[in-house]
Amino acid sequence: MSILKLNVIDLEKSEYKGGKSSLCPGCGHDQISNVIIQAAWENGIKPEGIAKMSGIGCSSKTPAYFLGKSHGFNTVHGRMPSVTTGANMVNKDLSFLAVSGDGDTASIGIGQFIHAIRRNLDMVYIIENNGVYGLTKGQYSATVEKGSKKKKGTMNEQSPIDLCAMAVNLGCSFVARSFSGSKKQLTALLRAAMSHKGMAIIDVISPCVTFANNDESYKSYNYVKENDEVLHIVDYIAHFSPIEAVEVPAGEFKEIKLFDGSTLRLETVGNEHDPTDPVEALRAIHDADKESRHVTGLLYYNPDKKTATETLGLTNTPLMALPESELRPSKQSLEELNEGFRTN
Amino acid sequence: MAIRVNDFTINIATANGTGSQSANLIILHSMYEMGVPVSGKNLFPSNISGLPTWFIIRASDAGYQAPGDHTHIQVMMNKDTWEKDLNNTEPGAVIIYNQDVKLPVERDDCVVLPMPMTKMARSISPKMAKLMANMYYVGAIAHILKIDQGAIEAAVSNQFGGKEKAIEWNLQAIAQGKAYAEENWDYESEYMAEARNKDPNTFLIEGNEATALGAIYGGINMLSWYPITPSSSVAESIISWIPKLREAEDGGATCAVVQAEDELAAAGMVLGAGWAGGRGMTCTSGPGISLMSEFIGLFYFSEVPGVIWDVNRVGPSTGLPTRTQQGDLSMLYEASHGDTQHIVLIPGTVDECFEFGWRAFDYADRFQTMVFGFGDLDLGMNRWSTAGFEYPDIPMDRGKVIRSQEQMDAIANYGRYRDVDGDGIAYRTLPGSGLDPILYRGTGHDEDGIYSEDPQVYHSTMERLKRKIDGARDLLPAPIIRQEKEKSVGIIFYGSMENTIVEIDDMLEETGLSVSTCRVRALPYHSDVEAFIEAHDNIVVLEINRDGQLFGILRKELPVQLLTKIQSVAYSDGLPPRARVYADLILETMKEVKL
Numbered sequence: 001m002s003i004l005k006l007n008v009i010d011l012e013k014s015e016y017k018g019g020k021s022s023l024c025p026g027c028g029h030d031q032i033s034n035v036i037i038q039a040a041w042e043n044g045i046k047p048e049g050i051a052k053m054s055g056i057g058c059s060s061k062t063p064a065y066f067l068g069k070s071h072g073f074n075t076v077h078g079r080m081p082s083v084t085t086g087a088n089m090v091n092k093d094l095s096f097l098a099v100s101g102d103g104d105t106a107s108i109g110i111g112q113f114i115h116a117i118r119r120n121l122d123m124v125y126i127i128e129n130n131g132v133y134g135l136t137k138g139q140y141s142a143t144v145e146k147g148s149k150k151k152k153g154t155m156n157e158q159s160p161i162d163l164c165a166m167a168v169n170l171g172c173s174f175v176a177r178s179f180s181g182s183k184k185q186l187t188a189l190l191r192a193a194m195s196h197k198g199m200a201i202i203d204v205i206s207p208c209v210t211f212a213n214n215d216e217s218y219k220s221y222n223y224v225k226e227n228d229e230v231l232h233i234v235d236y237i238a239h240f241s242p243i244e245a246v247e248v249p250a251g252e253f254k255e256i257k258l259f260d261g262s263t264l265r266l267e268t269v270g271n272e273h274d275p276t277d278p279v280e281a282l283r284a285i286h287d288a289d290k291e292s293r294h295v296t297g298l299l300y301y302n303p304d305k306k307t308a309t310e311t312l313g314l315t316n317t318p319l320m321a322l323p324e325s326e327l328r329p330s331k332q333s334l335e336e337l338n339e340g341f342r343t344n
Numbered sequence: 345m346a347i348r349v350n351d352f353t354i355n356i357a358t359a360n361g362t363g364s365q366s367a368n369l370i371i372l373h374s375m376y377e378m379g380v381p382v383s384g385k386n387l388f389p390s391n392i393s394g395l396p397t398w399f400i401i402r403a404s405d406a407g408y409q410a411p412g413d414h415t416h417i418q419v420m421m422n423k424d425t426w427e428k429d430l431n432n433t434e435p436g437a438v439i440i441y442n443q444d445v446k447l448p449v450e451r452d453d454c455v456v457l458p459m460p461m462t463k464m465a466r467s468i469s470p471k472m473a474k475l476m477a478n479m480y481y482v483g484a485i486a487h488i489l490k491i492d493q494g495a496i497e498a499a500v501s502n503q504f505g506g507k508e509k510a511i512e513w514n515l516q517a518i519a520q521g522k523a524y525a526e527e528n529w530d531y532e533s534e535y536m537a538e539a540r541n542k543d544p545n546t547f548l549i550e551g552n553e554a555t556a557l558g559a560i561y562g563g564i565n566m567l568s569w570y571p572i573t574p575s576s577s578v579a580e581s582i583i584s585w586i587p588k589l590r591e592a593e594d595g596g597a598t599c600a601v602v603q604a605e606d607e608l609a610a611a612g613m614v615l616g617a618g619w620a621g622g623r624g625m626t627c628t629s630g631p632g633i634s635l636m637s638e639f640i641g642l643f644y645f646s647e648v649p650g651v652i653w654d655v656n657r658v659g660p661s662t663g664l665p666t667r668t669q670q671g672d673l674s675m676l677y678e679a680s681h682g683d684t685q686h687i688v689l690i691p692g693t694v695d696e697c698f699e700f701g702w703r704a705f706d707y708a709d710r711f712q713t714m715v716f717g718f719g720d721l722d723l724g725m726n727r728w729s730t731a732g733f734e735y736p737d738i739p740m741d742r743g744k745v746i747r748s749q750e751q752m753d754a755i756a757n758y759g760r761y762r763d764v765d766g767d768g769i770a771y772r773t774l775p776g777s778g779l780d781p782i783l784y785r786g787t788g789h790d791e792d793g794i795y796s797e798d799p800q801v802y803h804s805t806m807e808r809l810k811r812k813i814d815g816a817r818d819l820l821p822a823p824i825i826r827q828e829k830e831k832s833v834g835i836i837f838y839g840s841m842e843n844t845i846v847e848i849d850d851m852l853e854e855t856g857l858s859v860s861t862c863r864v865r866a867l868p869y870h871s872d873v874e875a876f877i878e879a880h881d882n883i884v885v886l887e888i889n890r891d892g893q894l895f896g897i898l899r900k901e902l903p904v905q906l907l908t909k910i911q912s913v914a915y916s917d918g919l920p921p922r923a924r925v926y927a928d929l930i931l932e933t934m935k936e937v938k939l
Contacts, residue, residue: 081612312602344502
């Protein structure tokens with residue numbers, strides 16, 4: 001009999017698993033689902049406290065494949081942010097974990113994506129970015145790079161929309177880019193995003209094995225492996241980790257304190273990156289873009305921005321839990337209201 | 345000379361944004377204050393400043409609230425519509441006009457009463473002369489109708505609540521207008537506003553404000569909205585009233601208000617709120633409903649509660665954005681692709697705007713679906729009389745929500761979409777509860793909420809949904825029926841037509857017809873509606889649209905043997921319904937069926 005490992009709230013990892021994936025074997029999205037399971041388990045989040053949100057597309061199907069003990073909503077194409085907004089307004093205590101794709105986010109849903117950032121909705125927003133529409137059989141999406149070519153058809157001639165650059169420009173409070181093949185980096189970034197209060201965006205390059213995993217595709221495994229411009233080595237140190245378990249790296253590093261008390265350690269590789277500076281974040285994106293490389297790591301971080309519900313000054317109890325006595329004004333108040341109209 | 349007492353129509357032609365709305369409301373409210381049965385219609389343009397506006401005031405002891413068929417007193421202030429207003433004035437009418445517009449008024453067949461309104465206004469305040477000029481026609485009308493000075497003062501002080509200088513200046517202008525009329529006009533008035541015993545409980549209020557208050561007493565806790573005429577004032581009223589009526593102990597807000605990026609997002613937010621166990625609502629008009637339609641299908645299919653309040657304006661497309669119509673009904677009833685059917689609540693009075701405003705949330709939670717409130721610009725943005733709103737007579741109905749493991753254990757064979765007790769409504773659990781979580785979806789799903797393309801599963805899901813909404817029929821507001829002994833003609837109508845129906849009825853009965861009426865207040869329609877049709881020889885379905893949208897719904901759902909009885913009378917030109925227009929159309933239709 002093997003001893004099963006438990007997390008900080010005494011749950012086995014299996015408590016965080018979902019149904020069987022129906023995506024193509026080898027799909028980058030399945031690797032991301034595994035990272036989601038791992039990160040939620042390691043962070044010791046109660047499964048019932050999480051709400052899984054998604055739009056439409058291959059990526060948006062994945063909430064069926066992780067966190068089976070959490071409620072979720074597979075909504076409509078590109079409109080997941082608004083549904084999340086409504087749910088967040090009435091229950092700010094839920095942890096919203098959203099999965100979307102590049103078609104869902106960069107095309108049909110770009111307006112809702114932008115406005116969710118503008119409001120600083122308290123959520124983790126993962127974009128599973130492969131540059132193609134998988135479910136409709138491989139059309140280019142708006143994030144595909146100019147000069148990239150999918151398995152069949154012609155080379156893409158249009159400029160891409162860089163969702164991270166857009167998020168930085170909009171003042172998103174946590175912006176990261178990663179790769180589905182970089183399990184360690186992605187897990188650390190996702191754990192940090194889960195510890196963050198406010199909108200956390202992780203744009204994850206996730207190769208489409210069926211339609212765009214050829215070497216001429218800039219989002220193929222081989223291409224990303226060879227052209228990954230790593231900003232820093234990321235390490236997540238949970239707030240509940242015993243102090244003696246935390247190693248101190250030999251080289252230079254920076255530490256970021258997260259909302260729940262956890263730490264994200266950024267070890268310098270090459271040039272030091274300051275994630276609190278939006279201009280530096282944009283420069284890193286543009287520099288990589290010039291050389292057709294993908295920059296990965298924590299691009300931008302701003303912990304001081306108020307969340308959507310904080311800005312509204314909502315009462316502390318989640319609105320959905322307010323009793324009738326707080327939601328329906330008294331009979332006397334209506335009598336006074338009528339009287340006020342009569343005498344005015 | 346016979347004097348017409350409390351039986352006349354005033355038409356006031358002004359330009360938008362010149363402050364005339366204040367003057368018009370002062371006339372309306374001062375007559376209302378005297379107990380004169382009066383109604384006001386604002387015909388305004390889609391514009392902030394400069395385009396023509398007309399305000400129609402009708403006094404009627406008979407209680408008629410539609411714009412009258414004849415204008416008795418025409419006020420002319422707007423040079424842009426001068427000629428048109430002049431030509432439209434019927435012989436014998438009184439024309440009061442601002443002489444400073446310096447345009448001719450050559451009508452020997454009318455009583456022509458000039459006043460140098462702008463010039464006189466300048467004597468009070470040169471800067472405010474343009475705005476103040478309107479108060480002179482208030483004085484002129486007060487003189488002609490002998491409106492009680494106390495009532496005028498009350499209306500002015502109400503209109504400019506607390507602003508002492510404004511009250512003083514405007515009262516001064518009205519007094520000057522009155523004095524000028526007395527001294528310079530050689531006209532013995534044929535019209536008079538006579539005081540009646542006013543029910544001290546009554547007051548005037550716009551339908552949209554009544555709806556907003558209803559929503560607040562219904563426990564709204566998430567309002568998402570995107571500005572659109574004529575619905576914006578529903579949201580704005582909620583925003584302004586809620587801090588006065590509701591506050592949590594910690595001083596925090598009990599309703600989240602989000603001005604959305606568009607109507608799609610507004611609907612999505614309502615869906616999210618309903619899914620998470622809140623009471624979400626948005627308000628919009630036809631173009632917004634078009635945009636929300638995809639989400640409305642998701643509400644229906646994933647069975648999530650929510651409220652969308654539609655204040656109808658004239659379509660199609662951008663249409664006439666500031667005019668009224670009942671043109672959205674069939675769209676609401678079957679909004680979104682595939683087979684759908686939605687609950688639609690149709691208030692016809694401001695009291696019902698309030699009542700359906702709170703009931704909508706109960707129906708949404710009970711039937712786990714999206715519920716429409718359906719009003720129109722006439723009811724929503726004009727002021728109507730009420731004796732005061734009635735407090736909800738039942739506690740909130742939060743529907744079939746499982747909130748504890750015990751409740752869950754008491755249900756044998758629970759599944760999110762399994763109808764365990766035969767009413768078509770399954771139990772649900774809320775996110776965060778940890779109770780039997782599922783991934784909600786707009787794709788095909790089985791009784792446990794698991795993805796399914798199975799033909800039998802899809803078919804039985806759709807049959808259950810049909811049964812569920814059908815089960816709402818007799819639990820929704822029943823029609824208001826006024827039945828004659830002789831069951832010859834029955835008129836079925838709905839919504840703001842309520843304000844014209846009495847006059848239409850009187851016109852028809854003058855011709856010897858015996859007319860019963862049935863005001864439908866919800867869809868799917870109540871079984872009483874069918875009984876009403878059965879009981880009458882001929883049925884007219886009366887609507888403010890082109891195609892006869894309720895007629896279409898009835899024709900689809902009524903038993904086939906009743907279909908020969910029903911006729912459609914539908915007419916829409918953007919204006920609030922005038923009784924004569926509809927009465928004549930009904931008579932014509934009756935002639936065709938050889939009654």
